Amino acid sequence: MTLQNRRQFLKKAGPLGLMPLVPALSFRDFFRTSPDLILYNANIITVNPDQPQAEALAVIGDRIVAVGSNREIRRLAGARTRKVDIGGKVVTPGFIDAHAHPLTAGKGHLRSLDADLRSIKAIQELIREKAAKTPPGHMISAFKYDDTKTTDGRKLNRYDLDAAAPNHLVQVWHRGGHSVYVNSRALELMGYTRDTPDPEGGKIIKDPETGLPTGELLETAYAPMDKLDPNPTPPGKEDDQEAVKLISQLMNRAGITSVTEAYGSPQSLITYQDAQKAGKLSLRIYSLIGTSRVDKMIDAGMRTGFGDEWVRIGGMKITCDGSISERTARLSEPYIGRPDDYGIIRNDEEDLYENSIRAHKADWQIAIHANGDVAVDKALSVFERLQAEYPRKDPRFRIEHCTVVNNDLIRRMKALNVIPNPFSTYVYFHGEKMKEYGAKRVENMFAVRSFLDAGLKPTQTSDYVPGPFEPMMAIQSSVTRTDIHGDVWGPSQKITVEEAIKVGTIHGAYASYEEDIKGSLEVGKLSDLVVLGADPRKVDPFDIINIPIERTMVGGKWVYES
Numbered sequence: 001m002t003l004q005n006r007r008q009f010l011k012k013a014g015p016l017g018l019m020p021l022v023p024a025l026s027f028r029d030f031f032r033t034s035p036d037l038i039l040y041n042a043n044i045i046t047v048n049p050d051q052p053q054a055e056a057l058a059v060i061g062d063r064i065v066a067v068g069s070n071r072e073i074r075r076l077a078g079a080r081t082r083k084v085d086i087g088g089k090v091v092t093p094g095f096i097d098a099h100a101h102p103l104t105a106g107k108g109h110l111r112s113l114d115a116d117l118r119s120i121k122a123i124q125e126l127i128r129e130k131a132a133k134t135p136p137g138h139m140i141s142a143f144k145y146d147d148t149k150t151t152d153g154r155k156l157n158r159y160d161l162d163a164a165a166p167n168h169l170v171q172v173w174h175r176g177g178h179s180v181y182v183n184s185r186a187l188e189l190m191g192y193t194r195d196t197p198d199p200e201g202g203k204i205i206k207d208p209e210t211g212l213p214t215g216e217l218l219e220t221a222y223a224p225m226d227k228l229d230p231n232p233t234p235p236g237k238e239d240d241q242e243a244v245k246l247i248s249q250l251m252n253r254a255g256i257t258s259v260t261e262a263y264g265s266p267q268s269l270i271t272y273q274d275a276q277k278a279g280k281l282s283l284r285i286y287s288l289i290g291t292s293r294v295d296k297m298i299d300a301g302m303r304t305g306f307g308d309e310w311v312r313i314g315g316m317k318i319t320c321d322g323s324i325s326e327r328t329a330r331l332s333e334p335y336i337g338r339p340d341d342y343g344i345i346r347n348d349e350e351d352l353y354e355n356s357i358r359a360h361k362a363d364w365q366i367a368i369h370a371n372g373d374v375a376v377d378k379a380l381s382v383f384e385r386l387q388a389e390y391p392r393k394d395p396r397f398r399i400e401h402c403t404v405v406n407n408d409l410i411r412r413m414k415a416l417n418v419i420p421n422p423f424s425t426y427v428y429f430h431g432e433k434m435k436e437y438g439a440k441r442v443e444n445m446f447a448v449r450s451f452l453d454a455g456l457k458p459t460q461t462s463d464y465v466p467g468p469f470e471p472m473m474a475i476q477s478s479v480t481r482t483d484i485h486g487d488v489w490g491p492s493q494k495i496t497v498e499e500a501i502k503v504g505t506i507h508g509a510y511a512s513y514e515e516d517i518k519g520s521l522e523v524g525k526l527s528d529l530v531v532l533g534a535d536p537r538k539v540d541p542f543d544i545i546n547i548p549i550e551r552t553m554v555g556g557k558w559v560y561e562s
Helices: 003-013 027-031 070-074 102-111 120-131 158-164 184-190 220-227 237-253 266-277 291-299 349-361 373-389 407-416 431-436 448-453 471-480 497-503 506-511 541-546
Strands: 037-040 043-045 056-060 063-068 082-085 090-093 095-100 139-145 169-174 179-182 202-206 213-219 256-264 284-290 311-319 366-370 398-401 419-421 529-532 549-554 557-561
Touching: 037 070, 056 070, 063 070, 095 506, 102 139, 102 237, 102 256, 102 266, 120 139, 120 158, 120 169, 158 169, 158 179, 158 184, 158 213, 169 184, 179 184, 179 220, 184 213, 184 220, 202 220, 213 220, 237 256, 237 266, 237 549, 237 557, 256 266, 256 311, 256 506, 256 549, 266 284, 266 291, 266 311, 284 291, 291 311, 291 349, 311 349, 349 366, 349 373, 366 373, 373 398, 373 407, 407 448, 419 506, 448 497, 471 497, 471 541, 497 506
Parallel strands: 037 082, 043 090, 095 256, 139 169, 256 284, 284 311, 311 366, 366 398, 398 419
Antiparallel strands: 037 056, 056 063, 090 529, 169 179, 179 213, 202 213, 529 549, 549 557
């Protein structure tokens, strides 16, 4: 390694020297003369403004120790250095999904039926086949159902599910995660009748003619489902680790190297840690913790940032309103065609404040799920109050989803440097739902252009399962604002490919206080990167989604190779 690159490396390490930045790299390893790995003949998009392009980089351990030209980097090689010719392909930092549900999704893939089908009949057949293999009375679960993607023109109901599995409990989750469809047996056990009032923050959908529940439960109305599963043998630790392994492989294949777990718990932290020790975790996890679990963690002295580069405690998470894909987000104007429907508030402003104040005072990052403009306003009011009463230097408040905004909300966000985490694949994948928001309102939804122009740092998020997690889909969606059917939604919010890559990398690192160790390819940072099969800056914008991920590296190791 050259003296100049050593100096750059040490500069990145900060005033305490090398060890705070790279605890896994010994001084002897750092000062030896040859890297472990050199990637050369590459078209590297570094996302480092001081060196935006490069041809090669060198790695020792899990860190980048040099970035530059082919000539500069290749001459660092020693006899034991592995040298990989990238063949002129584009290399970017590993993509960061700043809001997803990896553990839940992994469990869903392993344990639930995939109801991403195009007719109610097909879903019934799927459930019927499972019922034939399942003891009577047990629960049959399915996920990824989407009412707008079936050809029936209506939603699932209790009678559809009764016909498919009359002797079982049945729950079919909407892929948005804010509603579930259940059969009559489940409704009976929950005690839901025509006379049952809606719970606070939820809704029991009822037939307008009979008054009977249809089987569709929104938001908090599905809470009693958690107590109904009679299956005698719950999955064990090994099963949970396999779920982590599966979702890691799926996301690595798409070029994702880090994920913010959007609703974690102490138990999920243990699962991720155990999976990492067992060699089954190949994603870096920053875990937001549900508000009900935070108090005990505060008492134990834990706070945002506790952990390592693999599994780290994030902020406290609380939900204000509902879902965009299920049309329960709380809006200031009603949904198109539904003049009395403004969406649902799950936790009002005072509830948000009361659940946030102790965590804020204990130096926890605060993340509030807020989709509609009414919910975003409530979240900002809470942040403004927290900072006024207990000011902190760098709280990095997060608004999860932050979907429907306006100029005043963005102005208030900028005053606090709030981090917006909008859906990145929704325009492309969920375009058919946009008509229920209207063309005018969609101009201010997933408002990445407006966020960037205001000097904010929006991130790339999928919320998977609700939205697909593929970064190439996210980039195309953000650049074209065009859905799978060719309809354009909110063209004023288009951004460039270069901006979309930045949103999907360094901004995601900033949202988790980790911009010093990842999010760009520069000396001193983790060697998390992706090799693309084509240059997204040069292909037709409507072909970005088809760019293959050829390789994904996490910490100097290839975790996916096509």
